[in-house]
Amino acid sequence: xxxxxxxxxxxxxxxxxxxxxxxxxxxxxxxxxxxxxxxxxxxxxxxxxxxxxxxxxxxxxxxxxxxxxxxxxxxxxxxxxxxxxxxxxxxxxxxxxxxxxxxxxxxxxxxxxxxxxxxxxxxxxxxxxxxxxxxxxxxxxxxxxxxxxxxxxxxxxxxxxxxxxxxxxxxxxxxxxxxxxxxxxxxxxxxxxxxxxxxxxxxxxxxxxxxxxxxxxxxxxxxxxxxxxxxxxxxxxxxxxxxxxxxxxxxxxxxxxxxxxxxxxxxxxxxxxxxxxxxxxxxxxxxxxx
Ligand code: ADP
Ligand code: MG
Numbered sequence: 001x002x003x004x005x006x007x008x009x010x011x012x013x014x015x016x017x018x019x020x021x022x023x024x025x026x027x028x029x030x031x032x033x034x035x036x037x038x039x040x041x042x043x044x045x046x047x048x049x050x051x052x053x054x055x056x057x058x059x060x061x062x063x064x065x066x067x068x069x070x071x072x073x074x075x076x077x078x079x080x081x082x083x084x085x086x087x088x089x090x091x092x093x094x095x096x097x098x099x100x101x102x103x104x105x106x107x108x109x110x111x112x113x114x115x116x117x118x119x120x121x122x123x124x125x126x127x128x129x130x131x132x133x134x135x136x137x138x139x140x141x142x143x144x145x146x147x148x149x150x151x152x153x154x155x156x157x158x159x160x161x162x163x164x165x166x167x168x169x170x171x172x173x174x175x176x177x178x179x180x181x182x183x184x185x186x187x188x189x190x191x192x193x194x195x196x197x198x199x200x201x202x203x204x205x206x207x208x209x210x211x212x213x214x215x216x217x218x219x220x221x222x223x224x225x226x227x228x229x230x231x232x233x234x235x236x237x238x239x240x241x242x243x244x245x246x247x248x249x250x251x252x253x254x255x256x257x258x259x260x261x262x263x264x265x266x267x268x269x270x271x272x273x274x275x276x277x278x279x280x281x282x283x284x285x286x287x288x289x290x
Pocket of ligand 2: 088
């Protein structure tokens with residue numbers, strides 16, 4: 001069966017449409033129960049991520065997140081900012097269901113994460129690409145194999161993988177590095193591999209937790225440009241970063257956290273202005289970097 005429409009990236013992207021999708025793995029009986037009430041409003045269908053009063057306590061006194069409420073719409077690019085310990089990674093880990101909230105409700109593409117059983121979590125995660133600060137590549141595999149492996153676990157055939165990989169390598173600027181091992185790459189290149197791997201199956205949602213935390217400013221710009229390009233191709237992107245200057249220069253929506261609480265949630269003043277293409281963004285980021 002086809003994946004729930006809402007979990008797929010927009011259908012006008014040919015590459016996205018032709019790729020194996022997580023939802024394909026769903027078997028009979030996995031089907032969500034039809035809702036007896038009115039069909040969801042358009043607004044609901046446009047909501048990819050919804051946190052409602054979400055708290056996460058890590059034992060007594062350890063506040064990860066406190067009554068966080070926000071929604072992220074399809075195709076948005078949103079930055080989570082705040083000092084170390086403010087709750088950014090907690091949000092990411094809740095979103096991949098690595099953590100369970102102490103209170104509140106989290107929905108992703110309309111699906112209540114609390115209702116996803118332990119057994120179904122791997123299927124759910126296929127819809128969410130994740131990039132970490134420390135890359136987390138397989139050290140004994142080449143660039144090609146690192147990315148191929150990610151596709152393989154989503155159920156893609158060798159043939160599909162062979163057909164898909166050149167595109168993703170091109171998109172991430174890794175075409176000449178496919179036979180290299182991670183230790184033969186710079187930090188920026190390793191992070192590109194991690195992004196390629198996270199995005200290889202074109203998940204509708206991509207999370208990046210401090211993706212530039214280990215990179216120098218110029219390399220960071222390249223990674224931000226890449227995430228921006230992925231976002232412009234139709235994927236909802238959430239980036240956690242404590243590089244406030246870089247985040248400001250991105251001119252996107254910013255959700256600011258302090259000690260687990262959302263203290264600011266604002267669209268950039270540039271919202272609705274003419275969109276930059278990826279090259280324009282890169283040129284401006286370089287120019288504005290001090
Ligand atoms: P950030 O990613 O913004 O640095 P985190 O979400 O990692 O913040 O952490 C938020 C708060 O939760 C911090 O006070 C942190 O110490 C606490 N915390 C995170 N993970 C754990 C854990 N596994 N056990 C106890 N406390 C934790
Ligand atoms: Mg963190």
